Amino acid sequence: MTLETLNKGNGIMDKSKTFDLSKTGLTRRTTLKGLAATAGLVTAPGFVRYSQAQSSAPIKIGFQSHRTGIGAAYGRWYEKTTAAAVKAINAAGGINGRQVEVIIEDDGTDPGRGAEVVGKFATQHKTDIVFGTLFSHVVIGSAPAAGEAKIPYFVVSEGHHVASTKLNRYVFQPGITDVKSQIQSMAPWIAANAGKKVTQIFPDFAFGYDHRDYLPPALKAQGADVIAQIAIPPTESSFTKYFPQIPAETEVIYHVMVGPAVLTFVKELGEFYGSNRPQLFGFIDSLEATDINSPGLEFLDGSHFWEGSPRYAQADDTEAQKAYRTAVGIDDNGAAVGDPKDVSTAAHMFGCWETLYVVKKAMEDAGYKGPEDRAKLVEATEALTAFAEGPEHPQGAKTFNGKIHQCFGIQNISKVEGGKLKVVHKTKIEDGLYEAEGDYTTQAL
């Protein structure tokens, strides 16, 4: 059985309490077997256990998780953050007075599996929405299935594909900003502080192409230039062979690498350049779930990173940020409380928390009752315009453009200093705004 519950412990879906067979007092093995079979049936997907009014049944959120495959480290922390957010929402009375239940399916970080998982949520689990995808190729592969099933699909992906309006009206990204906006708001800082001649190193797939396409114009506007672009296949495990392509006059190496090989990348860059290196500016995506103090990463000391939400606790953290970190269970170094080696994906996973609160707000605005109200939910989400900083949005204030289904917020630029990441610059929301490339609201529901 693939059905799983995240909110164990709140007594709502706790199977050990609901179906505790040990206290029935029955001794006959056959009876027990029958009971066990019934319990299995009752917990099977799609079985309605609630004989009362529908309003007391939980709201079901289908979580498309990268539990295996190259996104597995992200998947694990997305699950932890989601569990924490759902626990907080349920403790405060749920959504429209109904508890929230999360059903997890593993997509193997694979676009084909992703589409199947969306279909499974829509037809078998009959969840109210699908949620939680990170990797851009999985989002792009799954979006058509969500549009076909007419099930709202809330992704936490960071890619520009949602905002590009190339997907469909059922896909939203309200909890994390997109790459185009991130690049645009950070380009002035890069040009002013790091250097004017930039060489880009990026992975050879959708997420990397966002960087390839949007960095050059953003830097051009600041009087800086991208002088070389080096695409690296996502499965590559050795990088030295690419380094001769980096022009000698390079002042900044802008690196975005995703996948398990990033440590090798940094180490080989260190061997290649030694202490005489250009400035480095990178996306923390490369080092999410990786200890910044791992052997070989000393080379990153003094370099800069983009962070969606800071991994390390900062001196000026808000109360909401502190409460969020406690709820998710990460310490001041961004690692799991009690296990300093278990480093989180802090720069991205806040998006799960914030997206769930956006879903809550939209469902309440729409007076959402069940799958028949999915179209209403889409319209209610599109009608949202801003999210204030606070416990529901601990990363910071955001605006939301309902036409392109994308939120806009602040970015952090952090410096590696003494084995920690210290935020040295925060951008403003306005820095990342751009012209909408289309309008989802003109599409039929």
Added chain:
Amino acid sequence: MHFGPHLLLAALEGLVTSAVLALTALGLSLVFGVMRVVNVAHGEFFMLGAVLAWAITTAIGGHPALGFLAALVIAPLIVGAIALVAERLVLRRLNYNPEATIVATIGMLYIIQQLALTFYGPEARPVEPPFSYRILLPWFGYSGYKLSIIAASALLLVATWLVLTRTKIGLIMRATQYDSETAQAFGIPVGRVYGGVFALGAMLAAIAAVLIVPISQAHYLMGQDPLLLSFIVVIIGGLGSLRGTVVAAVLIGLSDGIISMFFSPTLAKIIATLLVAMVLVFRPQGLFGTASR
């Protein structure tokens, strides 16, 4: 960067790839040559070697060289033991039937991979190299450890060759490879030879992984690329031929290094695959293989 240094860097990178590839492919080639078993799980033994190297170095601590040397000895032994158990429990019960063993080793691949995911986790974890000497050339810096991989691999290949050609164990293995029924008739314990060869093949992959892990990191999906490349090498070199495996590994490693540096890594893969196709069409037994009897 000028052409000369550029080519030197490409050749060095290619040689490191070749060194690791030769060891991994040799394991695959031995298992096929002697047992006629296509071991699809070979890459997972490689991965296990790397994961165990991480576990051992972490458990030992102290100077990185200490943990690394321990890993170089212990990890292959554990992997060999696991392979031996797998051979006893699975392959032997299938009577080494070629089709059945392919399916069985595919199953083993997934079991080992998912167990690694469950108990080791999805992260890529680093292992410190035993020494971190950086060779400073006039044009670029290069890792001294990488060069030592080439030397270590060459030593191991020579040792394997000596065992195969100069010892009684090697003679027994070659006899089993040549004709297992006749070998059995002459009192050679073919079953035990098979178990030993399967374990040895897995151990070679594990040693290659321990050597590469300080420059690559242990990750539960890391067995896929070496498996594919090993098959390419073994097909080009000829299944069961030690010389062919080494020559093909150097060929594929160097061409991968040089082509992907001057053109693109995709082109390097295309050419390697094309080479396999050409070999299969014009010389199906491989460059150094002998036609099956």
